Amino acid sequence: MLKNFFPNKILSLNKNFFTVLIVIMISVIIVGLVNALITSPPDAVQGNSVRIMYVHVPSSFIAIGCFGFIGIASIATLIFKIKIFPLMAKSIAPVGSIFCLISIVTGSLWGKPTWGIFWVWDARLTSMLILLIFYLAYIAVWKFIENYEKANKTASIIAIIGSLNLPVIKYSVDWWNTLHQPSSITLTSAPTIHYTMLVPLIIMLLGMIIYSLVIFLMKYKTEIIKFKIDRKINKK
Amino acid sequence: MLSRKVKLRIAVLTFFLIVAAALVVFVLRSLEENVVYFFSPTEVNNKENISFNKTIRIGGLVKKNSINKKNNSINFVITDLNNEIVVSYSGSIPNLFSEEKGVVAEGKLKDKKYFIAEKILAKHDENYMPPEVSKALEKAKK
Numbered sequence: 001m002l003k004n005f006f007p008n009k010i011l012s013l014n015k016n017f018f019t020v021l022i023v024i025m026i027s028v029i030i031v032g033l034v035n036a037l038i039t040s041p042p043d044a045v046q047g048n049s050v051r052i053m054y055v056h057v058p059s060s061f062i063a064i065g066c067f068g069f070i071g072i073a074s075i076a077t078l079i080f081k082i083k084i085f086p087l088m089a090k091s092i093a094p095v096g097s098i099f100c101l102i103s104i105v106t107g108s109l110w111g112k113p114t115w116g117i118f119w120v121w122d123a124r125l126t127s128m129l130i131l132l133i134f135y136l137a138y139i140a141v142w143k144f145i146e147n148y149e150k151a152n153k154t155a156s157i158i159a160i161i162g163s164l165n166l167p168v169i170k171y172s173v174d175w176w177n178t179l180h181q182p183s184s185i186t187l188t189s190a191p192t193i194h195y196t197m198l199v200p201l202i203i204m205l206l207g208m209i210i211y212s213l214v215i216f217l218m219k220y221k222t223e224i225i226k227f228k229i230d231r232k233i234n235k236k
Numbered sequence: 237m238l239s240r241k242v243k244l245r246i247a248v249l250t251f252f253l254i255v256a257a258a259l260v261v262f263v264l265r266s267l268e269e270n271v272v273y274f275f276s277p278t279e280v281n282n283k284e285n286i287s288f289n290k291t292i293r294i295g296g297l298v299k300k301n302s303i304n305k306k307n308n309s310i311n312f313v314i315t316d317l318n319n320e321i322v323v324s325y326s327g328s329i330p331n332l333f334s335e336e337k338g339v340v341a342e343g344k345l346k347d348k349k350y351f352i353a354e355k356i357l358a359k360h361d362e363n364y365m366p367p368e369v370s371k372a373l374e375k376a377k378k
Contacts, residue, residue: 116332182361
């Protein structure tokens with residue numbers, strides 16, 4: 001499975017592959033949106049403003065998941081010095097950070113009609129903002145540090161420190177009193193979302209994951225090409 | 237299997253991570269009062285050095301049949317099923333504010349049982365269901 005991410009396989013991904021993947025992505029997202037916006041029921045308490053959940057929740061999952069991946073890849077980079085890991089981490093960072101931003105913005109838009117306020121400094125919201133800052137720092141290091149090895153080391157350390165924030169984000173609603181509600185989907189108990197809402201949520205999550213995969217693969221391919229060219233130039 | 241260099245890097249990284257995690261835990265524990273977004277009525281009851289001049293937030297459920305609207309002010313009781321605090325507030329009320337639902341009030345304590353709120357936020361729980369299911373659950377409760 002990991003072999004699929006080796007440079008040879010990635011460099012052979014061509015326009016046909018991406019077209020097929022994008023068609024699948026658009027189909028899933030259309031099905032998801034129709035379900036989310038039209039056919040799924042309004043919430044008993046929140047009414048139709050619950051529909052923001054179908055964008056907000058998957059974005060949050062993806063934002064946290066991508067940074068988790070970056071954290072693990074960074075640890076592996078620092079220990080084993082595997083060449084493809086920093087390239088993979090670098091390629092997933094932009095899409096993760098965009099979903100982090102979408103999570104915060106859609107969350108604020110959801111907060112106003114439900115809580116009565118756009119933003120509060122409670123543990124969940126604040127830790128998501130901290131995640132966004134770590135994302136931006138990670139991307140900035142790769143962008144502005146010229147030397148590849150230096151950028152790699154610095155970015156990896158930022159990613160590892162930022163990963164300590166991930167359990168805080170996840171458990172903030174359990175550890176402390178927060179305005180943000182507790183998790184509706186957990187690993188240990190049954191979901192507290194009715195299946196008529198859970199199914200569209202999962203479809204939207206799937207569509208957004210495929211989108212992330214498309215962007216990631218495009219950027220990863222570019223990063224591999226850049227890396228090979230840089231190496232050829234520097235060998236001179 | 238693992239070279240000495242790799243083993244050394246694993247050791248250094250693990251040590252660094254444990255120190256960093258311990259730091260995070262320490263900071264969060266000492267900032268606990270600021271990380272917590274609101275106090276429950278029981279926490280207010282148990283707190284020894286509570287100040288009656290500082291703006292704080294309390295949260296819980298709105299007690300059933302406790303909402304009392306007068307002119308342009310409203311009185312209600314916040315409960316966490318163990319302790320209660322009476323809240324008085326004049327101002328706009330969020331849509332989702334209702335009995336037996338969550339609420340967070342920001343303001344000042346007059347004493348441990350009486351709170352004057354400057355701002356009210358509705359807090360909703362983690363349950364999502366269509367109106368029909370909710371009505372069926374209500375019926376089954378009765």
